[in-house]
Amino acid sequence: MKWPALPRPEGRQFIIGIPWFWLALFFLLPFLFVLKLSLSESTLAQPPYLDIVREFKDGLVVLAINLGNYELLLEDSLYVKALISSLEIAAFSTLLTLLLGYPMAYAIARAPRHWRLPLMMLIILPFWTSFLIRVYAWIGILKNNGLINQTLMALGLIDSPLEMLHTPFAVYVGIVYSYLPFMVLPLYATLIRLDMTLLEAAADLGCRPWKQFLTITLPLSLPGVLAGAMLVFIPVMGEFVIPDLLGGPNTLMLGKLMWTEFFSNKDWPLASALAAVLLVVLIIPFMLLRHFERRSEEAQ
Amino acid sequence: MNQARNTASDASWQAGSAEPAIRIENVTKTFGKTYAVDDVSLDIYPGEFFSLLGPSGCGKTTLLRMLAGFETPSSGRILIDGKDVTQVAPYERPINMMFQSYALFPHMTVADNIAFGLKQEGMPRSERDKRVQEMMELVQIVPFAERKPHQLSGGQRQRVALARALAKHPRILLLDEPLGALDKKLREKTQFELVNIQERLGITFIIVTHDQEEAMTMSSRIALMRDGRVEQVDPPRRLYEFPISRYAANFIGSVNLFEGVVIEQQGDEVLLQCDEAGAVLRVRDSRKMASGMPLCLAVRPEKIRLLAPGEEGPNQLTGVIREIAYLGDVSIYHLELPGGKRVQFTQSNVQALAEQPLTWDQTVTISWRPDSCGALSE
Numbered sequence A: 001m002k003w004p005a006l007p008r009p010e011g012r013q014f015i016i017g018i019p020w021f022w023l024a025l026f027f028l029l030p031f032l033f034v035l036k037l038s039l040s041e042s043t044l045a046q047p048p049y050l051d052i053v054r055e056f057k058d059g060l061v062v063l064a065i066n067l068g069n070y071e072l073l074l075e076d077s078l079y080v081k082a083l084i085s086s087l088e089i090a091a092f093s094t095l096l097t098l099l100l101g102y103p104m105a106y107a108i109a110r111a112p113r114h115w116r117l118p119l120m121m122l123i124i125l126p127f128w129t130s131f132l133i134r135v136y137a138w139i140g141i142l143k144n145n146g147l148i149n150q151t152l153m154a155l156g157l158i159d160s161p162l163e164m165l166h167t168p169f170a171v172y173v174g175i176v177y178s179y180l181p182f183m184v185l186p187l188y189a190t191l192i193r194l195d196m197t198l199l200e201a202a203a204d205l206g207c208r209p210w211k212q213f214l215t216i217t218l219p220l221s222l223p224g225v226l227a228g229a230m231l232v233f234i235p236v237m238g239e240f241v242i243p244d245l246l247g248g249p250n251t252l253m254l255g256k257l258m259w260t261e262f263f264s265n266k267d268w269p270l271a272s273a274l275a276a277v278l279l280v281v282l283i284i285p286f287m288l289l290r291h292f293e294r295r296s297e298e299a300q
Numbered sequence B: 001m002n003q004a005r006n007t008a009s010d011a012s013w014q015a016g017s018a019e020p021a022i023r024i025e026n027v028t029k030t031f032g033k034t035y036a037v038d039d040v041s042l043d044i045y046p047g048e049f050f051s052l053l054g055p056s057g058c059g060k061t062t063l064l065r066m067l068a069g070f071e072t073p074s075s076g077r078i079l080i081d082g083k084d085v086t087q088v089a090p091y092e093r094p095i096n097m098m099f100q101s102y103a104l105f106p107h108m109t110v111a112d113n114i115a116f117g118l119k120q121e122g123m124p125r126s127e128r129d130k131r132v133q134e135m136m137e138l139v140q141i142v143p144f145a146e147r148k149p150h151q152l153s154g155g156q157r158q159r160v161a162l163a164r165a166l167a168k169h170p171r172i173l174l175l176d177e178p179l180g181a182l183d184k185k186l187r188e189k190t191q192f193e194l195v196n197i198q199e200r201l202g203i204t205f206i207i208v209t210h211d212q213e214e215a216m217t218m219s220s221r222i223a224l225m226r227d228g229r230v231e232q233v234d235p236p237r238r239l240y241e242f243p244i245s246r247y248a249a250n251f252i253g254s255v256n257l258f259e260g261v262v263i264e265q266q267g268d269e270v271l272l273q274c275d276e277a278g279a280v281l282r283v284r285d286s287r288k289m290a291s292g293m294p295l296c297l298a299v300r301p302e303k304i305r306l307l308a309p310g311e312e313g314p315n316q317l318t319g320v321i322r323e324i325a326y327l328g329d330v331s332i333y334h335l336e337l338p339g340g341k342r343v344q345f346t347q348s349n350v351q352a353l354a355e356q357p358l359t360w361d362q363t364v365t366i367s368w369r370p371d372s373c374g375a376l377s378e
């Protein structure tokens, strides 16, 4: 028997190299720019910063590295507070999307085969409308004379409108609504792969349905839970549109702060320092995910 | 082994006095328009090693799954120890099952897999550990206690699955093609181990297989299935020697079938006009048969004897050898009769190099006794 020829080593390395090249070009390089920017000084000019490479003299490169931005981030309690608040909001939203998304993913995975695709489409459908428009739509729903308040008042359930827009509640509604699909998709993918005979085996050994879920389904869907959690947690940490449009003046989030520093205060170096710190904070959960993934791969 | 088993536990179902461990009453299961199981009634007695045998798609798995409680019969009842369990959930049945795919929990160690059922029972820790240890010793997997299923070979996984199903000391164990994934050597070894374990623990085994040889070696009784129905239920020996239909005769071992019509009955022998063989054949059968009725004579290849030149015998046929297959212990010969019909017979290879071995195109005469063949009307 003749085996199909393997691609020559150079060819293989080339193919493996493509994603690395991609990462270098679109992730590492921009990050290096941001890092460089964060180490520069801001100034009133166009562009609004002084390059850290000051001059070449006698074969020497003179750099002016400014750690002041990072110092400021640590000193000014606003930024630390924003970080903590972002972490809080992201963690809580992740928990909410998980609590909401898991039953949805479970129901779809267990639905009759011909129902699964339409149900998945319903989850994905909102993506076909612009994100911004969907968030604006929530303003219309949540505001004082919006859909919810009008309905409740028409039904005579309340006398004066409920204050919902520009509260933390509105931020959570917006985030959970927007990020739910990112939770449901990976959960669905792991739940649909779950071997149903494992549940039969558990039942056969005297395990009741609810315990079957806790001892078999849940542990085996953990990779999906982690993937979904990362897909929600990481972007929510940097989210600025939702807190800006739905949140109040006291809604403190790093993403919003960064936006303000960049575009309102024109302090690019400080905003870059914030971005760099955020990235480091986000890499930690990502590495945790990799760790768990490797463990669950071993368990497969 | 067959003999030993048959004497040990034959009594209960032959006497018909013992209470069956499982009674299946007119059970039917339909999926849409297909009758997966069609009006099956069976009694299975305590301590039996009962096989469900049949070709692919004949409803063996479906019947087993109804016993375990994963499917509900469309009609009919299932009784365990006299109690109707037709509507009882799987986790409340005193039955355990060993799955064809083993269905081991991938996120648990071997020991945890085996302990799973005991934990559900709420067995105290110390007792549980002891039982798990016993089970692992029984199936010889002690060194793998802390491994995960994916770190085991197919044969080791199969042992874990067996240990897990046995751990709760169920009164009845269901096994769905338990040895399907093993190679021939390991399979034969495991067959004996299964029988040993079954005898040692005194558990009723109900095993699904489509391998007739496997069913023959292990079972106390075999239910031969066909298109969702039970064709014949008998101990292996009876099933082989006295099949009740052409289907049963063909399914177990090889057989020569001679179609003919009854001429007359002489005592307990039936005379049969067989045009295929161009002869009148005799078969021992004391059932009343009208002359002119179509009947089939079935004779196993090993029951056929070669006649020496000039020798006479009952059911004597002469033909030409067309094919020879040497299998080591025996050789199979295909004899072509003048009418074109082929008859298979075997000769054991007594001598390493016979002086006058049978050869191709040799004309020989065969014969078999009327009481070594059977008459099939179905």
Ligand SMILES: Nc1ncnc2c1ncn2[C@@H]1O[C@H](COP(=O)(O)OP(=O)(O)OP(=O)(O)O)[C@@H](O)[C@H]1O
Pocket (backbone or CB within 6 Å): B031, B034, B035, B036, B054, B055, B056, B057, B058, B059, B060, B061, B062, B063, B210
């Ligand atoms: N869930 C189901 N839905 C529809 N038809 C089914 C289902 N399960 C089994 N069947 C049908 O019922 C019949 C019997 O199936 P079953 O699995 O019991 O066969 P089997 O004897 O175990 O075969 P095999 O030896 O191939 O495992 C088959 O025709 C099969 O297609």
Ligand SMILES: [Mg+2]
Pocket (backbone or CB within 6 Å): B060, B061, B062
């Ligand atoms: Mg089957």
